[in-house]
Amino acid sequence: MTRYAMVMDTRRCIGCQSCTVACKIHNELPIDIVYNPVTTIGPTGTFPDLTLSFLPLICMHCGNPPCVDVCPTTASVQREDGIVHVVDSKCVGCLSCIMACPYGARQHNHETGTVSKCDFCKDRLEQGKLPHCVATCHQKARIFGDLHDPESEVSKLIKNNRTVQLLGELNTDPSVFYIY
């Protein structure tokens, strides 16, 4: 069974926000909503030993998503391939999922009154394309694939590099891995 996952190579990310813009355009998001921010960490240290790094964030599409079970309307769904998404027609905008998500990945859309989030561009996946943020990243800092396929690029990267899952101590089993 396929389980989609993403690897973020923080060694390659230059914080250009191309992925952020691509996502906003593809999903036609309101001005105050960002699905995949790229945060800046630093600069840290003292001159001349300064470091600056970037952290691309996105919905973690957790294997054990805390946002799904709290949804009283079954609008929050986890597909068999691991993608967690919101069925807009069922959402009442109670914000339970926003409060449950420890990653801040869900956004209240004041134009629709409902909650929206990254869905790994499932519409593009159905057409055999990569998520927009992955296709846009010119530094190849975002890699997308099937975690359960040992021959996939994401599986090999996770196997051969030092990776971390954010807030792993919360037992959410994120599908997004960070190489650092």
Place this chain on the structure above:
Amino acid sequence: MSTKHQNWGWMLAVDFFFAGMGGGMLVIAAVVELFGGGTRMSLLGNLLGPASMCIGCGFLILELGKPLRAWRVFMNPKAILTFGAWMMSFAIASGFVYAAMAVPLNLIFWREWAMLGKCLAVVNLVTGLVVATYPGILLGRLKGRPMWVGPGMMALFMLSSLATGGALHYLCAQLMPVLGTLLAPMLIPGSALFFLSGVLVPVPDAVIWRVLPGGIATLLLLQLLLWSGYLWVKQSGATAAEAASAQRWINGNLSLAFRCFMILGTIAPLVLMLLPMQAAAALGAVLVLLGGVTMRLLTVRSGEDRTFLPGEQKYRLRLPTGNEEFLHKNWL
């Protein structure tokens, strides 16, 4: 909800207050029915219990982004919110049927069924306790909110719900005989006022007047101790996020309101409840209610604290809100 919300607002806090207070009132009325030796709480109090929960439901619906789809909250049996919605529905129905047993109208054909009263009291005890406690369960399960996570919230909400429920029952018991006495000369059988007198006149047993303030004082003492312990545990807690969140209550931007809640909403009514004067206890009951609202507003507001990822807060602060002046400029 016409503007962007990333956290629950004051209406949910008010929902928690009314629903919890209503649940607490049902529990107290049920305990008195089952173990009070033939005593019942005031009819006004018994009616206000389920009515409070209805008011709470109203605020909950207004808080939703899509109020017209509110019926959908009953759809997911795995969700705590769904469980709470069903329990509140049962509690409201059962609470009104029980309260109606004391209304002097032939229409209420189940008035004389004593066994039904006992059965409804058991249902009210269970559903009322769940409604009084479930906001704490709901908040305590949210792993990403450091101030809420853990079983402590459950106990805090249950205590506060019972204390506020007891306080409103006491106020109802205070109001009823006074109004009933004033209205008595004006009563004409068959008139609307006569029906109203049925609501107002029944006076709870004198034991309630002595036991209820003592019970509320005990709950307030437990609340004082539990809140102190809760903040101490959070401050010296497992994560830095928990400590930072607790610090906001102790000497941060929530500290003034929290001190008001502790001093005016807990300690002062605790003292007033122990005084052998009905007026003092009534004033204490009003303070308990104000304290209950304050506590819930503070608790819901502390949901702003999340397990932020590195650099995230700074990033989010810089995001546009949609209200920027240049966006409204006529460029053409």
